[in-house]
Amino acid sequence: MNNHTSPYSFLSRPANLTRGNVTAEVTNVLREAIVSLALAPGSPIDKSLICAELGVSRFPVSEALARLQAEGLVDIAPQRGSSVSLVRLADVREYMLIRKGLESEALRVLIGAHDEKLVAALHDNMAAQRARAERDDAEGFHHIDVGFHDIIYSSMGFSRIRAIIDSARANLDRARRLIITPRRLALTIAEHQAIFDAILARDPAAANRAIRAHIDAVMVELFAFAREHPGLFADGATLGADSDSFPFG
Structure with missing residues (x-):
């Protein structure tokens, strides 16, 4: 039975654990907790308490933390233990620049070759975004936001582009969650609508201007947040007052 006084009581114990999948399941549970900010940047990680909460031995937890270290989500220091890594602005900057280039080019290739199935999927997604925003459901909105971009990639069948974006998603999603506010939800809907309108207009x-403006707007807000909360970022103290540390436009 889970100990509900545990600081890890929010973790969901994996169901149907079988030999061979325990490490993967534990990794998924911890990754989701870190990316959703349930485990905050910089917070210490107590392996013994996690083992007790998830009902697993130390080995899969240790292996899961090693995998998450490779993803940049966990820091493991000899003699000092493990902790959730701080967000690295330099990494987010680089990943968002990659996204800007890939997504703008993906839209250029897509437009004119898309069908009504794509239009219907994006229409439904936009409606779902608005419904979540009206309920102030930031977590639900985040997943639908990700889905908006996934619909575009999936319609193209460009698996390598999708893989590159997915490889950076964990740290990107963690940074983006830091700035989710009702105002950002409304702005994101407007920015997505501009992308959708450009697709409809062929x-x-x-579309290129809209996707680049969307990514730029997110980065502007993230830089502003980092200046106000530098302790959440590994390199927050190095961020100057200038606004040209990302290739805007």
């Missing part, structure tokens, strides 16, 4: 230039 206007690749407008």
Whole structure:
């Protein structure tokens, strides 16, 4: 039975654990806790308490933390234990620049070759975004936001582009969650609508401007947040007052 006084009582014990999948399941549980900010940047990790909460031995927890270290989500220091890594602005900057280039080019290739199935999927997604925003459901909105971009990638069948984006997603999602506010939800909906409108108009230039403006707006807000909360970022203290530390436009 889970100990509900544990600081890890929010962790969901994996169901149907079988030999061979325990480490993967534990990794997924801990990754979700870190990315959703349930385990905050910089917080210490107590392996014994996690083992007790999840009902597993120390080995899969240790292996899971090693995998998450490779993803940049966990720091493991000899003699000092493990902790959730601070967000690295330098990494987010680089990943978002990669996204800007890939997504703008993906839209250029897609527009004119898309079908009504894509339009219907994006229409439904936009409606779901608005419904979540009206309920102030930031976590639900985040997943639908990710789905908006996934619909575009899936319709193209460009698996390598999708893989590159997915490889950076964990740290990107963690950074983006830091700035989710009702205002950001409303702005994201407007920015997504501009992308959708450009697809409907079969206007690749407008789509390019819209996706680049969307990514730029997120980065502007993230830089502003980092200046106010530098302790959550590994390199927050190095962020100056200038606004040109990301290639805007």
